[in-house]
Amino acid sequence: MNETLYSAIKELKNLAGSKNIAYISSSELARKMGVSQQTASRIILELIKEKYIDRTIENRRQKIMIQEKALDLLYRELNELYSILKINQSFEMEGTVQNGLGEGKYYISKKGYMDQFKEKLKMEPFPGTLNIKINPEYENILRQVRGADGIIISGFKDRERTFGGVKCFNAHIDGIKCYLIFPERSVYTDIIEVISDKYLRQALSLKDGDIIKVNVDFEF
Incomplete structure (x- = not known):
């Protein structure tokens, strides 16, 4: 997976917390990732297209919902780290x-x-x-x-x-x-x-x- 998209997924999940919902604008995501607002907007659209997130607008705010595909990706990385470190659980x-x-x-x-x-x-x-x-x-x-x-x-x-x-x-x-x-x-x-x-x-x-x-x- 593109490293930039993966970084965005981790950033959004961090903001979303246990409910897997984050309210964040493209400009806010841009600041957190150190990219331009245009790039952040493209990232969000790509993540929606690939079904890693979903998005709605509520009271003029952008509501990002983390999807199962993104969660599966993050947990696979967690297991890979345990495997690399040879940690049995x-x-x-x-x-x-x-x-x-x-x-x-x-x-x-x-x-x-x-x-x-x-x-x-x-x-x-x-x-x-x-x-x-x-x-x-x-x-x-x-x-x-x-x-x-x-x-x-x-x-x-x-x-x-x-x-x-x-x-x-x-x-x-x-x-x-x-x-x-x-x-x-x-x-x-x-x-x-x-x-x-x-x-x-x-x-x-x-x-x-x-x-x-x-x-x-x-x-x-």
């Missing part, structure tokens, strides 16, 4: 057990996925996923996990359709080994899917609405 997230739509069983059971799970995760997952809605205070951790490389389960094609790749992350819940899984091409969501060689709902005596903690281990 463990994260804990808390959320509530959610009722799934039954799609997990369909996807997990596909041979193209199952063969790779056995090879790369060294286990045969129970045909289904445990869905957990992560509490808002753990959003930054969830974004960092999603932005990491993980263990890649490659996409494949069968007679029915094409299936996308999946990223897996080592985790455990109450001492039970499991993996967080994320479709590689998915939009941000606060619901995570967990797989294990055990039926987690039964093994942990879980029901919808139960509070649960998930520990994720990163090794860079």
Whole structure:
């Protein structure tokens, strides 16, 4: 990515804070970046075009909204720094057990996925996923996990359709080994899917609405 655009994203995110909204004029951004107002205006237009930010005008003020694409970019850089510095991290997230739509069983059971799970995760997952809605205070951790490389389960094609790749992350819940899984091409969501060689709902005596903690281990 163009370094100037990347610097602008970081500057705007710094101003936007946790709500990811900043009120700033092109001239103000220009002063902060040390560029001309015309250049700052072009930068904003380019970031809008590439869907890193969105913009509206409220009471004659320019409202900049940081988009998911920009946040993903920043968290990828954070993980790259941890990798370069060889810093291993463990994260804990808390959320509530959610009722799934039954799609997990369909996807997990596909041979193209199952063969790779056995090879790369060294286990045969129970045909289904445990869905957990992560509490808002753990959003930054969830974004960092999603932005990491993980263990890649490659996409494949069968007679029915094409299936996308999946990223897996080592985790455990109450001492039970499991993996967080994320479709590689998915939009941000606060619901995570967990797989294990055990039926987690039964093994942990879980029901919808139960509070649960998930520990994720990163090794860079």
